[in-house]
Amino acid sequence: MPASLSVWNTAPAPAAAQRKGRYAPGSSAHPAKMLPKIAAHAISAYSRPGGLVLDPMCGIGTTLVEAIHLGRDALGVEYEPRWAALARLNTTTAVRESGAGFGSVRCGDARDLTRLIPPEHHGKVDLVITSPPYGSSVHGHVRSTRETGERGVAKRCDRYSHDPSNLAHVSTDRLLNAFTEILAQCRVVLRPGGTVVITTRPWRERGELIDLPSAVIAAGRAAGLTPTERCVALLAGIRDGRLIPRSSFFQMKYVRDARRQGIPLAVIQHEDVLVFTRPDPLAAQSAPTRRCRNAPVAAEATRPRPPAAALAPRTCTHRGRGARH
Numbered sequence: 001m002p003a004s005l006s007v008w009n010t011a012p013a014p015a016a017a018q019r020k021g022r023y024a025p026g027s028s029a030h031p032a033k034m035l036p037k038i039a040a041h042a043i044s045a046y047s048r049p050g051g052l053v054l055d056p057m058c059g060i061g062t063t064l065v066e067a068i069h070l071g072r073d074a075l076g077v078e079y080e081p082r083w084a085a086l087a088r089l090n091t092t093t094a095v096r097e098s099g100a101g102f103g104s105v106r107c108g109d110a111r112d113l114t115r116l117i118p119p120e121h122h123g124k125v126d127l128v129i130t131s132p133p134y135g136s137s138v139h140g141h142v143r144s145t146r147e148t149g150e151r152g153v154a155k156r157c158d159r160y161s162h163d164p165s166n167l168a169h170v171s172t173d174r175l176l177n178a179f180t181e182i183l184a185q186c187r188v189v190l191r192p193g194g195t196v197v198i199t200t201r202p203w204r205e206r207g208e209l210i211d212l213p214s215a216v217i218a219a220g221r222a223a224g225l226t227p228t229e230r231c232v233a234l235l236a237g238i239r240d241g242r243l244i245p246r247s248s249f250f251q252m253k254y255v256r257d258a259r260r261q262g263i264p265l266a267v268i269q270h271e272d273v274l275v276f277t278r279p280d281p282l283a284a285q286s287a288p289t290r291r292c293r294n295a296p297v298a299a300e301a302t303r304p305r306p307p308a309a310a311l312a313p314r315t316c317t318h319r320g321r322g323a324r325h
Contacts, residue, residue: 213272224279
């Protein structure tokens with residue numbers, strides 16, 4: 001496997017170019033797709049050809065498609081029937097085109113993971129890659145007045161679904177309870193020493209920083225996993241040593257609005273990548289802890305800070321096990 005780096009160059013091309021030719025029509029409607037290069041980098045770095053990769057919230061199947069094209073087998077679970085059907089189609093196409101591996105997608109709640117994943121795969125998964133939902137509505141696609149002929153900006157493809165049972169619709173505390181439960185079941189299906197890679201990012205509500213990555217680290221620990229790395233996956237391209245932003249309309253609007261109020265925010269150009277392992281008692285005494293070769297990038301670290309009240313951080317918390325909903 002390649003040497004571990006803390007900064008991943010995962011956006012050399014825009015998202016649409018990364019997906020071109022590999023994903024079925026309709027896949028672009030999913031509002032929160034993982035960049036294919038992020039999934040591919042994680043698969044190459046933390047698994048070997050012939051290994052088994054799982055995404056318990058697989059959406060349109062990005063992780064599965066990239067795993068199959070890299071010679072791995074892939075399992076996915078997706079709650080929404082619409083996205084599960086697309087994930088099956090994308091996975092089947094990847095198997096046919098690559099001529100390698102297998103792919104399987106189950107439609108169901110990831111909190112039932114150990115029931116949905118066949119028993120013969122329990123304790124055999126080499127790598128889990130996933131990302132928690134960021135809320136009921138995300139950036140999606142926009143159309144301007146010039147395109148629609150109507151006043152204002154029209155938003156579409158910005159929701160996972162309208163099902164209130166979808167974890168995207170619950171409070172942050174309930175989401176973290178459920179995500180802890182999902183990670184605990186991932187631990188069951190992982191082989192000893194197996195790896196979990198979670199991509200996530202903080203966000204702001206009324207100027208307050210919601211530190212979801214730190215909360216996910218706590219959730220992983222509570223699920224019995226060991227945090228081993230915290231890396232950065234770039235959402236910006238690199239050209240001549242400079243970052244090339246690939247920001248959405250709403251990201252740019254939010255930052256511009258904040259700066260008009262005197263809050264010097266910057267557009268987020270990376271995902272936090274949190275890496276965990278399932279403890280392996282037999283290897284604990286002999287295997288060194290994996291370390292990143294570079295120091296992680298600190299977002300907005302060199303920028304002037306606004307008044308504390310304008311950028312107060314808030315760490316997400318959760319209490320106990322989440323109830324079914």
